[in-house]
Amino acid sequence: MPSSAPTPLPLATLAQELTRFRATRPLVHVLTNEVVQEITANVLLAAGAAPAMIVAQEEVPAFAAIAGAVLINVGTLHSVRLAAMEQAVNAANAAGVPWTLDPVAVGALKYRTDFCRELIRQKPAAIRGNASEIMALAGAGMGGRGVDSTSGSDAALDAARFLAHETGAIVAVTGETDYITDGKTTLATPWGHPIMTQVVGTGCALSALVAAFTAGARNRLDAVASACAMAGMAGQHAQKHSQGPGSFKAAFLDALYHIQPDNLAEISA
Numbered sequence: 001m002p003s004s005a006p007t008p009l010p011l012a013t014l015a016q017e018l019t020r021f022r023a024t025r026p027l028v029h030v031l032t033n034e035v036v037q038e039i040t041a042n043v044l045l046a047a048g049a050a051p052a053m054i055v056a057q058e059e060v061p062a063f064a065a066i067a068g069a070v071l072i073n074v075g076t077l078h079s080v081r082l083a084a085m086e087q088a089v090n091a092a093n094a095a096g097v098p099w100t101l102d103p104v105a106v107g108a109l110k111y112r113t114d115f116c117r118e119l120i121r122q123k124p125a126a127i128r129g130n131a132s133e134i135m136a137l138a139g140a141g142m143g144g145r146g147v148d149s150t151s152g153s154d155a156a157l158d159a160a161r162f163l164a165h166e167t168g169a170i171v172a173v174t175g176e177t178d179y180i181t182d183g184k185t186t187l188a189t190p191w192g193h194p195i196m197t198q199v200v201g202t203g204c205a206l207s208a209l210v211a212a213f214t215a216g217a218r219n220r221l222d223a224v225a226s227a228c229a230m231a232g233m234a235g236q237h238a239q240k241h242s243q244g245p246g247s248f249k250a251a252f253l254d255a256l257y258h259i260q261p262d263n264l265a266e267i268s269a
């Protein structure tokens with residue numbers, strides 16, 4: 001499968017995607033884990049989307065069909081949640097609504113690994129995970145240490161390309177550099193800071209942002225890369241204006257709120 005070397009996401013592309021995103025304020029149907037509900041909703045709100053955590057099987061099909069995008073995050077998977085997720089994916093696909101998968105801790109645990117392997121046959125628009133998760137989902141690794149990666153994103157680039165090729169999804173593998181690929185073309189976003197790994201939910205919330213950017217996207221590769229760039233830039237900027245994980249979280253939300261198409265150079269410096 002021919003694939004080219006990663007190229008940086010141009011700031012002009014991010015500016016365009018951010019303008020589109022803010023103009024539409026996408027409604028995001030979030031099925032995620034119990035740990036990150038609050039940071040996920042606040043990241044989406046600060047960035048400019050409208051989150052709704054609708055989880056009952058009785059409500060999921062109707063809501064997935066009218067949302068702009070759906071997020072499936074298996075961080076605290078259990079049987080009732082799994083059934084609701086299957087219904088959300090079916091309803092989203094029937095209505096042409098893009099859905100994104102965050103394969104939290106896949107590889108480490110068989111139940112969620114089997115479920116995610118099955119789910120990726122159902123045409124996800126995007127998959128966002130850390131390096132260990134993307135390698136495990138691609139069948140090229142045993143998973144990380146719980147929800148954390150034990151590899152760098154560079155090591156998962158081939159697995160990300162393979163997964164994109166197999167599923168048709170845009171695959172984002174995050175870490176020091178985020179790589180976003182459709183299997184042929186790969187974009188790189190270099191922004192971020194290691195402190196982001198010390199605040200729970202930065203990855204999960206990024207996946208929700210990825211889902212939000214896929215809503216109404218003309219170019220899904222640019223859309224997913226822009227979500228990664230936005231989070232990375234906000235994280236890098238927030239670290240400079242905070243003293244540790246607690247104040248970082250507040251500064252991160254502030255930075256997501258203040259990023260504009262015309263201050264990208266300043267925020268990303």
Ligand SMILES: Nc1ncnc2c1ncn2[C@@H]1O[C@H](COP(=O)(O)OP(=O)(O)O)[C@@H](O)[C@H]1O
Nearest residue numbers: 130174175176192193194196197202203231232
């Ligand atoms: N070493 C790092 N340097 C800079 N940014 C990082 C680093 N590790 C992770 N990030 C950023 O933290 C966010 C969460 O990514 P990651 O830690 O890979 O996901 P997860 O929380 O799912 O394991 C992303 O925005 C990513 O770019």
Ligand SMILES: Cc1ncsc1CCOP(=O)(O)O
Nearest residue numbers: 033035075147201202203204
């Ligand atoms: C700690 C934890 N345990 C189950 S899900 C979860 C949250 C993981 O969040 P992230 O992948 O964003 O670090």
Ligand SMILES: [Mg+2]
Nearest residue numbers: 104130203204
């Ligand atoms: Mg994660």
